[in-house]
Amino acid sequence: MSPRRSYDQYCSAARALDVVGDRWTLLIVRELLAGPRRYTDLHADLPGVSTDVLASRLKDMERDGLTTRRRLPPPGAASVYELKPRGRELLPVLQALGVWGAGELGERRPTDAVRAHWFALPLLSALKGAGEGLVEVRPAEGDFHGGVFHLCAGAQDGPVYGEGPAPAEPDARLVLDAGTLAAVSRGETSVADAVREGRIEVSGEGTLAKALREG
Known part of the structure; x- marks a missing residue:
């Protein structure tokens, strides 16, 4: 688990970015808004993220109270990640970002x-x-x-x-x-x-x- 970096500013926006400002964090939240997900499912639906970065982000998010990990009972017997209430509160943030970013979407690029x-x-x-x-x-x-x-x-x-x-x-x-x-x-x-x-x-x-x- 990496030490949390901070802007060291007494500002609510800066404090929020201390927690969710790292690359991939908000996109992991986007995926977990669909409910509990296995690590392999998250990796499949986050093309471009490395396994090391995904594992690191998930640990950081668990430390910061955004997510939790639990073991499914048999026959599933797999670990899943899910949002805690604090993480779920990011839904309107993601929606607002989506509205703001709609103008950047344009036509789909080949990549x-x-x-x-x-x-x-x-x-x-x-x-x-x-x-x-x-x-x-x-x-x-x-x-x-x-x-x-x-x-x-x-x-x-x-x-x-x-x-x-x-x-x-x-x-x-x-x-x-x-x-x-x-x-x-x-x-x-x-x-x-x-x-x-x-x-x-x-x-x-x-x-x-x-x-x-x-x-």
């Missing part, structure tokens, strides 16, 4: 890695105010960088999003293509406008689905 679930937090921000509920997101055609994912609009506890189909009947199911998903993430269009234009197909009988269809 850019991408995972479908990386669009979950921007989409969660775009759905703010539409209501609460479980949302399943499916590609309209082909596969947008990993396929189906789901998110929990208005969630207060538990995972904020996850890969694969919704674990229960979703309140709303969204079907859209990769271009529309990217446009919503870049802030070029809203979910409501994309629904009105027929670029997002909404199904489901939940209050959230009805709100999205009515615009």
Whole structure:
């Protein structure tokens, strides 16, 4: 475990950066907002991070009270990392960074890695105010960088999003293509406008689905 570096400034922003300002830390939080993850899963979804750096960051985050590690009972018998309440409080920070960074996103570069679930937090921000509920997101055609994912609009506890189909009947199911998903993430269009234009197909009988269809 590396000693914590500090800006040595009596400022809340500086103190925050003492804890989460290292490279990869906030992206690890992004991944753990999906719930408990094994080390191998984290490494697979953080392309570019070395095993040594990932292990070091996870130890630092555990020391700083952002995460905890626990052993799954048999037959899983694997260790998983998960966010503690202090780490979960970084959700609005990541969402704000996503909104701020939307203007930097532009078109995907040939060297850019991408995972479908990386669009979950921007989409969660775009759905703010539409209501609460479980949302399943499916590609309209082909596969947008990993396929189906789901998110929990208005969630207060538990995972904020996850890969694969919704674990229960979703309140709303969204079907859209990769271009529309990217446009919503870049802030070029809203979910409501994309629904009105027929670029997002909404199904489901939940209050959230009805709100999205009515615009």
